[in-house]
Amino acid sequence: MGYIVPNDLLTEHECPLAVIKCVDFRFRESDQEFVEKHLGYKNFDLYAWPGSAKDVLKNNGFKVSFSEKIVAVSKNLHHVKKLLLLWHWDCGAYGGSNNFSSAQEEEAVYQKDLRTVRDMLMPDVPADLEIVMAYSKAVPQGLDYTILE
Ligand SMILES: [Zn+2]
Structure with a gap:
Protein backbone atom coordinates (compact mmCIF):
# COMPACT_ATOMS: atom_id res chain seq x y z
CA MET A 1 0.00 0.00 0.00
CA GLY A 2 1.06 3.51 -0.64
CA TYR A 3 0.15 6.64 1.26
CA ILE A 4 -3.60 6.91 1.80
CA VAL A 5 -5.36 10.26 2.06
CA PRO A 6 -9.08 10.36 2.85
CA ASN A 7 -11.12 12.02 0.08
CA ASP A 8 -14.90 12.38 0.06
CA LEU A 9 -15.07 14.37 -3.19
CA LEU A 10 -14.36 11.57 -5.66
CA THR A 11 -18.02 11.02 -6.47
CA GLU A 12 -18.65 14.75 -6.99
CA HIS A 13 -18.81 16.06 -10.55
CA GLU A 14 -19.75 19.68 -10.11
CA CYS A 15 -18.15 22.69 -8.54
CA PRO A 16 -19.28 26.28 -8.89
CA LEU A 17 -15.95 28.07 -9.26
CA ALA A 18 -12.71 28.02 -11.22
CA VAL A 19 -9.71 30.10 -10.15
CA ILE A 20 -6.58 31.14 -12.01
CA LYS A 21 -3.81 32.41 -9.78
CA CYS A 22 -0.05 32.83 -9.77
CA VAL A 23 2.20 29.92 -8.84
CA ASP A 24 3.98 32.07 -6.20
CA PHE A 25 4.20 29.96 -3.02
CA ARG A 26 3.96 33.02 -0.77
CA PHE A 27 0.31 33.51 -1.68
CA ARG A 28 -0.99 29.94 -1.86
CA GLU A 29 -2.43 29.66 1.64
CA SER A 30 -3.67 33.27 1.79
CA ASP A 31 -5.38 32.91 -1.59
CA GLN A 32 -7.05 29.69 -0.41
CA GLU A 33 -8.29 31.43 2.73
CA PHE A 34 -9.65 34.39 0.74
CA VAL A 35 -11.53 32.13 -1.69
CA GLU A 36 -12.72 29.79 1.05
CA LYS A 37 -13.57 32.16 3.90
CA HIS A 38 -14.47 35.36 2.05
CA LEU A 39 -15.96 34.10 -1.22
CA GLY A 40 -17.34 30.92 0.38
CA TYR A 41 -15.85 28.25 -1.91
CA LYS A 42 -13.84 25.50 -0.24
CA ASN A 43 -13.30 23.60 -3.48
CA PHE A 44 -12.67 24.95 -6.96
CA ASP A 45 -10.95 24.09 -10.20
CA LEU A 46 -7.48 25.55 -9.82
CA TYR A 47 -5.35 26.89 -12.65
CA ALA A 48 -1.96 28.07 -11.42
CA TRP A 49 0.46 29.80 -13.75
CA PRO A 50 3.28 32.34 -13.27
CA GLY A 51 1.56 35.73 -13.32
CA SER A 52 -1.92 34.14 -13.16
CA ALA A 53 -3.74 34.98 -16.43
CA LYS A 54 -1.52 37.97 -17.27
CA ASP A 55 -0.19 36.15 -20.35
CA VAL A 56 -3.66 36.48 -21.90
CA LEU A 57 -2.54 40.05 -22.66
CA LYS A 58 -0.04 38.61 -25.16
CA ASN A 59 -3.02 37.31 -27.13
CA ASN A 60 -1.14 34.14 -28.00
CA GLY A 61 -1.53 30.39 -27.53
CA PHE A 62 -1.86 30.74 -23.78
CA LYS A 63 -5.12 32.63 -24.18
CA VAL A 64 -6.38 30.00 -26.62
CA SER A 65 -5.42 27.04 -24.39
CA PHE A 66 -6.67 28.62 -21.20
CA SER A 67 -10.07 29.57 -22.56
CA GLU A 68 -10.43 26.15 -24.24
CA LYS A 69 -9.77 24.35 -20.95
CA ILE A 70 -12.05 26.64 -19.00
CA VAL A 71 -14.86 25.79 -21.39
CA ALA A 72 -14.14 22.07 -21.92
CA VAL A 73 -13.21 21.10 -18.37
CA SER A 74 -14.45 23.67 -15.88
CA LYS A 75 -17.64 24.76 -17.64
CA ASN A 76 -18.80 21.70 -19.57
CA LEU A 77 -17.49 18.97 -17.24
CA HIS A 78 -17.64 20.60 -13.80
CA HIS A 79 -20.39 23.14 -14.53
CA VAL A 80 -18.63 26.11 -12.97
CA LYS A 81 -20.66 29.32 -12.84
CA LYS A 82 -17.80 31.71 -12.08
CA LEU A 83 -14.20 32.20 -13.09
CA LEU A 84 -12.00 34.14 -10.66
CA GLY A 96 7.71 42.88 -8.39
CA SER A 97 6.52 45.89 -6.43
CA ASN A 98 9.91 47.56 -6.89
CA ASN A 99 9.12 47.92 -10.58
CA PHE A 100 6.34 50.40 -9.75
CA SER A 101 6.85 53.97 -8.59
CA SER A 102 4.19 53.62 -5.89
CA ALA A 103 1.63 51.25 -4.41
CA GLN A 104 -1.06 53.34 -6.12
CA GLU A 105 0.55 52.73 -9.51
CA GLU A 106 0.88 48.98 -8.88
CA GLU A 107 -2.76 48.78 -7.87
CA ALA A 108 -3.89 50.80 -10.88
CA VAL A 109 -1.95 48.55 -13.27
CA TYR A 110 -3.41 45.39 -11.72
CA GLN A 111 -6.92 46.80 -12.02
CA LYS A 112 -6.41 47.82 -15.63
CA ASP A 113 -4.86 44.48 -16.61
CA LEU A 114 -7.54 42.46 -14.82
CA ARG A 115 -10.26 44.29 -16.74
CA THR A 116 -8.40 43.91 -20.04
CA VAL A 117 -7.89 40.18 -19.49
CA ARG A 118 -11.57 39.78 -18.60
CA ASP A 119 -12.60 41.64 -21.76
CA MET A 120 -10.26 39.50 -23.87
CA LEU A 121 -11.59 36.23 -22.39
CA MET A 122 -15.27 37.11 -22.57
CA PRO A 123 -15.76 36.36 -26.30
CA ASP A 124 -14.14 32.92 -25.81
CA VAL A 125 -16.24 31.68 -22.89
CA PRO A 126 -20.02 31.13 -22.57
CA ALA A 127 -22.00 34.26 -21.73
CA ASP A 128 -23.37 32.66 -18.55
CA LEU A 129 -19.89 32.21 -17.10
CA GLU A 130 -19.36 35.14 -14.76
CA ILE A 131 -15.79 36.44 -14.67
CA VAL A 132 -14.80 37.81 -11.25
CA MET A 133 -11.61 39.85 -10.71
CA ALA A 134 -9.65 40.24 -7.49
CA TYR A 135 -6.15 41.04 -6.28
CA SER A 136 -4.21 41.11 -3.04
CA LYS A 137 -2.27 44.08 -1.72
CA ALA A 138 0.34 44.09 1.04
CA VAL A 139 -0.73 45.88 4.23
CA PRO A 140 0.94 45.84 7.66
CA GLN A 141 -1.42 43.08 8.87
CA GLY A 142 -0.84 40.84 5.85
CA LEU A 143 -2.73 40.83 2.56
CA ASP A 144 -5.75 42.95 1.73
CA TYR A 145 -7.95 41.38 -0.99
CA THR A 146 -10.05 43.59 -3.24
CA ILE A 147 -12.79 42.35 -5.53
CA LEU A 148 -13.20 44.56 -8.61
CA GLU A 149 -16.67 45.67 -9.59
ZN1 LIG B 1 3.15 36.17 -9.26
Missing part, protein backbone atom coordinates in the same frame (compact mmCIF):
# COMPACT_ATOMS: atom_id res chain seq x y z
CA LEU A 85 -8.99 35.99 -12.06
CA LEU A 86 -6.75 36.44 -9.02
CA TRP A 87 -3.70 38.71 -9.13
CA HIS A 88 -1.27 39.22 -6.25
CA TRP A 89 0.93 41.94 -4.84
CA ASP A 90 4.64 41.99 -5.70
CA CYS A 91 4.12 39.61 -8.63
CA GLY A 92 7.29 38.61 -10.47
CA ALA A 93 5.41 38.74 -13.77
CA TYR A 94 5.41 42.52 -13.27
CA GLY A 95 8.96 42.65 -11.97
Whole structure:
Protein backbone atom coordinates (compact mmCIF):
# COMPACT_ATOMS: atom_id res chain seq x y z
CA MET A 1 0.00 0.00 0.00
CA GLY A 2 1.06 3.51 -0.64
CA TYR A 3 0.15 6.64 1.26
CA ILE A 4 -3.60 6.91 1.80
CA VAL A 5 -5.36 10.26 2.06
CA PRO A 6 -9.08 10.36 2.85
CA ASN A 7 -11.12 12.02 0.08
CA ASP A 8 -14.90 12.38 0.06
CA LEU A 9 -15.07 14.37 -3.19
CA LEU A 10 -14.36 11.57 -5.66
CA THR A 11 -18.02 11.02 -6.47
CA GLU A 12 -18.65 14.75 -6.99
CA HIS A 13 -18.81 16.06 -10.55
CA GLU A 14 -19.75 19.68 -10.11
CA CYS A 15 -18.15 22.69 -8.54
CA PRO A 16 -19.28 26.28 -8.89
CA LEU A 17 -15.95 28.07 -9.26
CA ALA A 18 -12.71 28.02 -11.22
CA VAL A 19 -9.71 30.10 -10.15
CA ILE A 20 -6.58 31.14 -12.01
CA LYS A 21 -3.81 32.41 -9.78
CA CYS A 22 -0.05 32.83 -9.77
CA VAL A 23 2.20 29.92 -8.84
CA ASP A 24 3.98 32.07 -6.20
CA PHE A 25 4.20 29.96 -3.02
CA ARG A 26 3.96 33.02 -0.77
CA PHE A 27 0.31 33.51 -1.68
CA ARG A 28 -0.99 29.94 -1.86
CA GLU A 29 -2.43 29.66 1.64
CA SER A 30 -3.67 33.27 1.79
CA ASP A 31 -5.38 32.91 -1.59
CA GLN A 32 -7.05 29.69 -0.41
CA GLU A 33 -8.29 31.43 2.73
CA PHE A 34 -9.65 34.39 0.74
CA VAL A 35 -11.53 32.13 -1.69
CA GLU A 36 -12.72 29.79 1.05
CA LYS A 37 -13.57 32.16 3.90
CA HIS A 38 -14.47 35.36 2.05
CA LEU A 39 -15.96 34.10 -1.22
CA GLY A 40 -17.34 30.92 0.38
CA TYR A 41 -15.85 28.25 -1.91
CA LYS A 42 -13.84 25.50 -0.24
CA ASN A 43 -13.30 23.60 -3.48
CA PHE A 44 -12.67 24.95 -6.96
CA ASP A 45 -10.95 24.09 -10.20
CA LEU A 46 -7.48 25.55 -9.82
CA TYR A 47 -5.35 26.89 -12.65
CA ALA A 48 -1.96 28.07 -11.42
CA TRP A 49 0.46 29.80 -13.75
CA PRO A 50 3.28 32.34 -13.27
CA GLY A 51 1.56 35.73 -13.32
CA SER A 52 -1.92 34.14 -13.16
CA ALA A 53 -3.74 34.98 -16.43
CA LYS A 54 -1.52 37.97 -17.27
CA ASP A 55 -0.19 36.15 -20.35
CA VAL A 56 -3.66 36.48 -21.90
CA LEU A 57 -2.54 40.05 -22.66
CA LYS A 58 -0.04 38.61 -25.16
CA ASN A 59 -3.02 37.31 -27.13
CA ASN A 60 -1.14 34.14 -28.00
CA GLY A 61 -1.53 30.39 -27.53
CA PHE A 62 -1.86 30.74 -23.78
CA LYS A 63 -5.12 32.63 -24.18
CA VAL A 64 -6.38 30.00 -26.62
CA SER A 65 -5.42 27.04 -24.39
CA PHE A 66 -6.67 28.62 -21.20
CA SER A 67 -10.07 29.57 -22.56
CA GLU A 68 -10.43 26.15 -24.24
CA LYS A 69 -9.77 24.35 -20.95
CA ILE A 70 -12.05 26.64 -19.00
CA VAL A 71 -14.86 25.79 -21.39
CA ALA A 72 -14.14 22.07 -21.92
CA VAL A 73 -13.21 21.10 -18.37
CA SER A 74 -14.45 23.67 -15.88
CA LYS A 75 -17.64 24.76 -17.64
CA ASN A 76 -18.80 21.70 -19.57
CA LEU A 77 -17.49 18.97 -17.24
CA HIS A 78 -17.64 20.60 -13.80
CA HIS A 79 -20.39 23.14 -14.53
CA VAL A 80 -18.63 26.11 -12.97
CA LYS A 81 -20.66 29.32 -12.84
CA LYS A 82 -17.80 31.71 -12.08
CA LEU A 83 -14.20 32.20 -13.09
CA LEU A 84 -12.00 34.14 -10.66
CA LEU A 85 -8.99 35.99 -12.06
CA LEU A 86 -6.75 36.44 -9.02
CA TRP A 87 -3.70 38.71 -9.13
CA HIS A 88 -1.27 39.22 -6.25
CA TRP A 89 0.93 41.94 -4.84
CA ASP A 90 4.64 41.99 -5.70
CA CYS A 91 4.12 39.61 -8.63
CA GLY A 92 7.29 38.61 -10.47
CA ALA A 93 5.41 38.74 -13.77
CA TYR A 94 5.41 42.52 -13.27
CA GLY A 95 8.96 42.65 -11.97
CA GLY A 96 7.71 42.88 -8.39
CA SER A 97 6.52 45.89 -6.43
CA ASN A 98 9.91 47.56 -6.89
CA ASN A 99 9.12 47.92 -10.58
CA PHE A 100 6.34 50.40 -9.75
CA SER A 101 6.85 53.97 -8.59
CA SER A 102 4.19 53.62 -5.89
CA ALA A 103 1.63 51.25 -4.41
CA GLN A 104 -1.06 53.34 -6.12
CA GLU A 105 0.55 52.73 -9.51
CA GLU A 106 0.88 48.98 -8.88
CA GLU A 107 -2.76 48.78 -7.87
CA ALA A 108 -3.89 50.80 -10.88
CA VAL A 109 -1.95 48.55 -13.27
CA TYR A 110 -3.41 45.39 -11.72
CA GLN A 111 -6.92 46.80 -12.02
CA LYS A 112 -6.41 47.82 -15.63
CA ASP A 113 -4.86 44.48 -16.61
CA LEU A 114 -7.54 42.46 -14.82
CA ARG A 115 -10.26 44.29 -16.74
CA THR A 116 -8.40 43.91 -20.04
CA VAL A 117 -7.89 40.18 -19.49
CA ARG A 118 -11.57 39.78 -18.60
CA ASP A 119 -12.60 41.64 -21.76
CA MET A 120 -10.26 39.50 -23.87
CA LEU A 121 -11.59 36.23 -22.39
CA MET A 122 -15.27 37.11 -22.57
CA PRO A 123 -15.76 36.36 -26.30
CA ASP A 124 -14.14 32.92 -25.81
CA VAL A 125 -16.24 31.68 -22.89
CA PRO A 126 -20.02 31.13 -22.57
CA ALA A 127 -22.00 34.26 -21.73
CA ASP A 128 -23.37 32.66 -18.55
CA LEU A 129 -19.89 32.21 -17.10
CA GLU A 130 -19.36 35.14 -14.76
CA ILE A 131 -15.79 36.44 -14.67
CA VAL A 132 -14.80 37.81 -11.25
CA MET A 133 -11.61 39.85 -10.71
CA ALA A 134 -9.65 40.24 -7.49
CA TYR A 135 -6.15 41.04 -6.28
CA SER A 136 -4.21 41.11 -3.04
CA LYS A 137 -2.27 44.08 -1.72
CA ALA A 138 0.34 44.09 1.04
CA VAL A 139 -0.73 45.88 4.23
CA PRO A 140 0.94 45.84 7.66
CA GLN A 141 -1.42 43.08 8.87
CA GLY A 142 -0.84 40.84 5.85
CA LEU A 143 -2.73 40.83 2.56
CA ASP A 144 -5.75 42.95 1.73
CA TYR A 145 -7.95 41.38 -0.99
CA THR A 146 -10.05 43.59 -3.24
CA ILE A 147 -12.79 42.35 -5.53
CA LEU A 148 -13.20 44.56 -8.61
CA GLU A 149 -16.67 45.67 -9.59
ZN1 LIG B 1 3.15 36.17 -9.26
